[in-house]
Structure formats: structure tokens, C-alpha cells
Amino acid sequence: MQTLVALGLLVLALLAGAVTPVHAQTPAAWDDAMADFYAADAIMIKFRDAAPIRLRDGVPVNVAADVQAAGIDALHALAAGGTWTRGHDVSEAALDELRAEGQVRSGAPLPDLNNYLRLELPPGMDVPTALAQFGALPDVEWVGPIPKPVASAAVPNLVHPGGITGDVAADRYQQYLDPAPEGIDARWAWYGTNGTGAGVRICDLEKNLNRDHSDLGTVKVLNPGPNPANDDNHGTAVLGILAGENNGFGITGIAHDASLYFAATTSTEGFSLEGA
Structure with a gap:
């Protein structure tokens, strides 16, 4: 704490x-x-x-x-x-x-x-x-x-033939785990001390997220929380890339053992980066 x-x-x-x-x-x-x-x-x-x-x-x-x-x-x-x-x-x-x-x-x-x-x-x-x-x-x-709030980036539709192989090492939608130039070589970093994110706290400042996503662990919301009407795709994708669970399905995050936090930039009161 x-x-x-x-x-x-x-x-x-x-x-x-x-x-x-x-x-x-x-x-x-x-x-x-x-x-x-x-x-x-x-x-x-x-x-x-x-x-x-x-x-x-x-x-x-x-x-x-x-x-x-x-x-x-x-x-x-x-x-x-x-x-x-x-x-x-x-x-x-x-x-x-x-x-x-x-x-x-x-x-x-x-x-x-x-x-x-x-x-x-x-x-x-x-x-x-x-x-x-x-x-x-x-x-x-x-x-x-x-x-003004920045529009969320488009989240690609991964559900198509070849889009999700089930093989974490081969799945082309997780190239961020690969060596450069495709990724940041996260798998190599996992061998280092705290390389998987253990003991690390990550806070994402976003519009919204899906706290019930099966590939995310516990996410602690720090401020009163997002406006439920906000699109939750981008925030969920960002947290998934950063720290999606290493659970044998879906994706594996770069720092999958990190503790996750979330601060809403847009609440029912409107957009406030300072408030987040």
C-alpha cells in the first residue's frame, strides 16, 4: 500500500x-x-x-x-x-x-x-x-x-479462421511478446527477477473496462468509477496486453503477475484527466 x-x-x-x-x-x-x-x-x-x-x-x-x-x-x-x-x-x-x-x-x-x-x-x-x-x-x-476525450482505437475482430490458434507462442495477435522488431521480447524478460510483473502495480487511466473478463484477474478501481455507458473495449484490451493472465487460454500479458488498478478518465460527471 x-x-x-x-x-x-x-x-x-x-x-x-x-x-x-x-x-x-x-x-x-x-x-x-x-x-x-x-x-x-x-x-x-x-x-x-x-x-x-x-x-x-x-x-x-x-x-x-x-x-x-x-x-x-x-x-x-x-x-x-x-x-x-x-x-x-x-x-x-x-x-x-x-x-x-x-x-x-x-x-x-x-x-x-x-x-x-x-x-x-x-x-x-x-x-x-x-x-x-x-x-x-x-x-x-x-x-x-x-x-476532449480521445476516441478509443479500433479493437480488431480476432474471431476468424487463424485468428486465435490457442498456441501462445504462435498466435500472431500476441507479437508484442516476441523479439524485436515485432515485439519487446517479453518472454526473455520473464526469466529475470520480477520479469513477469510480480510485485509490480499497473494503473490504467481509461474510459472504461470489462472487470468480468475471463482473461483478467482482479482489477481494483481507484476512483468512483467509469460511466457505464462508456465503451469498455479499449481499456480491456490495454489491460489484457499489459497483464492478461497466464492461464492457458486467451492471451498472456507482458507482466501477467502484476497487480492491476484502474482510474476512470470519464465518469458520469464528464471527462477529467486530472480527476483520474
């Missing part, structure tokens, strides 16, 4: 640091082609760590200030008519605890993940305008567009 928590801290830190900041962009900086990849009615805002901004009754407030600063008043005025939600599904207390533990372990400051808020834009406000106006507020560290 300690290893999983440490990995979770690292992933959260990397996610927080990997987002490209958008500092006070002007409407002209928005390329029309970006509309194909980003939501047209919402933005994500990261507030400065020195100003702990939290949602209270659906409204952002600075919980460290007895009197709200002018910057918060301006924030409320700009967002009037919009809808605020937290950027993460994990509770405020849990994120605070993870951050404190991570800072002790790393000896370095970590971003406050509670300071991520999502705003469904007020009627009449577009993303370019929102990026410019919210990015200029004093308590805002950065503001950015929200990526």
Missing part, C-alpha cells in the same frame, strides 16, 4: 507539472483548429498555492482569508452565470494529506491539487476570452482549455 501511495503521489505531481500553462492568452492566441481537441464551453483554472481557493456552496473562496480579496470579487464577477466544479474527485482532506506526505518524502514543495477548479463558462463567453480574462486575475497561476 505504501508503494501504491508513493506512486500515486508521483503521478499526481507529474500530472500537475505536465500541464502547459496558459498565461493571460489573448483571444487571437486561440487557433480555430483547437476546437477539434478542446471543449468549447469549459476551462480549467489552477490558482496560486499561496491562495488556497476552495469551493464552498458552489462558489470559489479563499479559505485562508478572513476577508476576500478584490481578486476573488473579480473572479466571481467574471464567472457569473457559469458553474464551478472541483478538478479532482478525491476529497480535499485526502489530497491535502497526500501533498503533505509527498513534501516530507521529497523534501520539495508540491502543487496544491485542491487549487484546480473547472468552470463551465457563462452563456456568451467563449474559451479565448475566458483564457485572457481569467488568466489576468492575480490569484490565478494558469488557465487552460480542457481536452
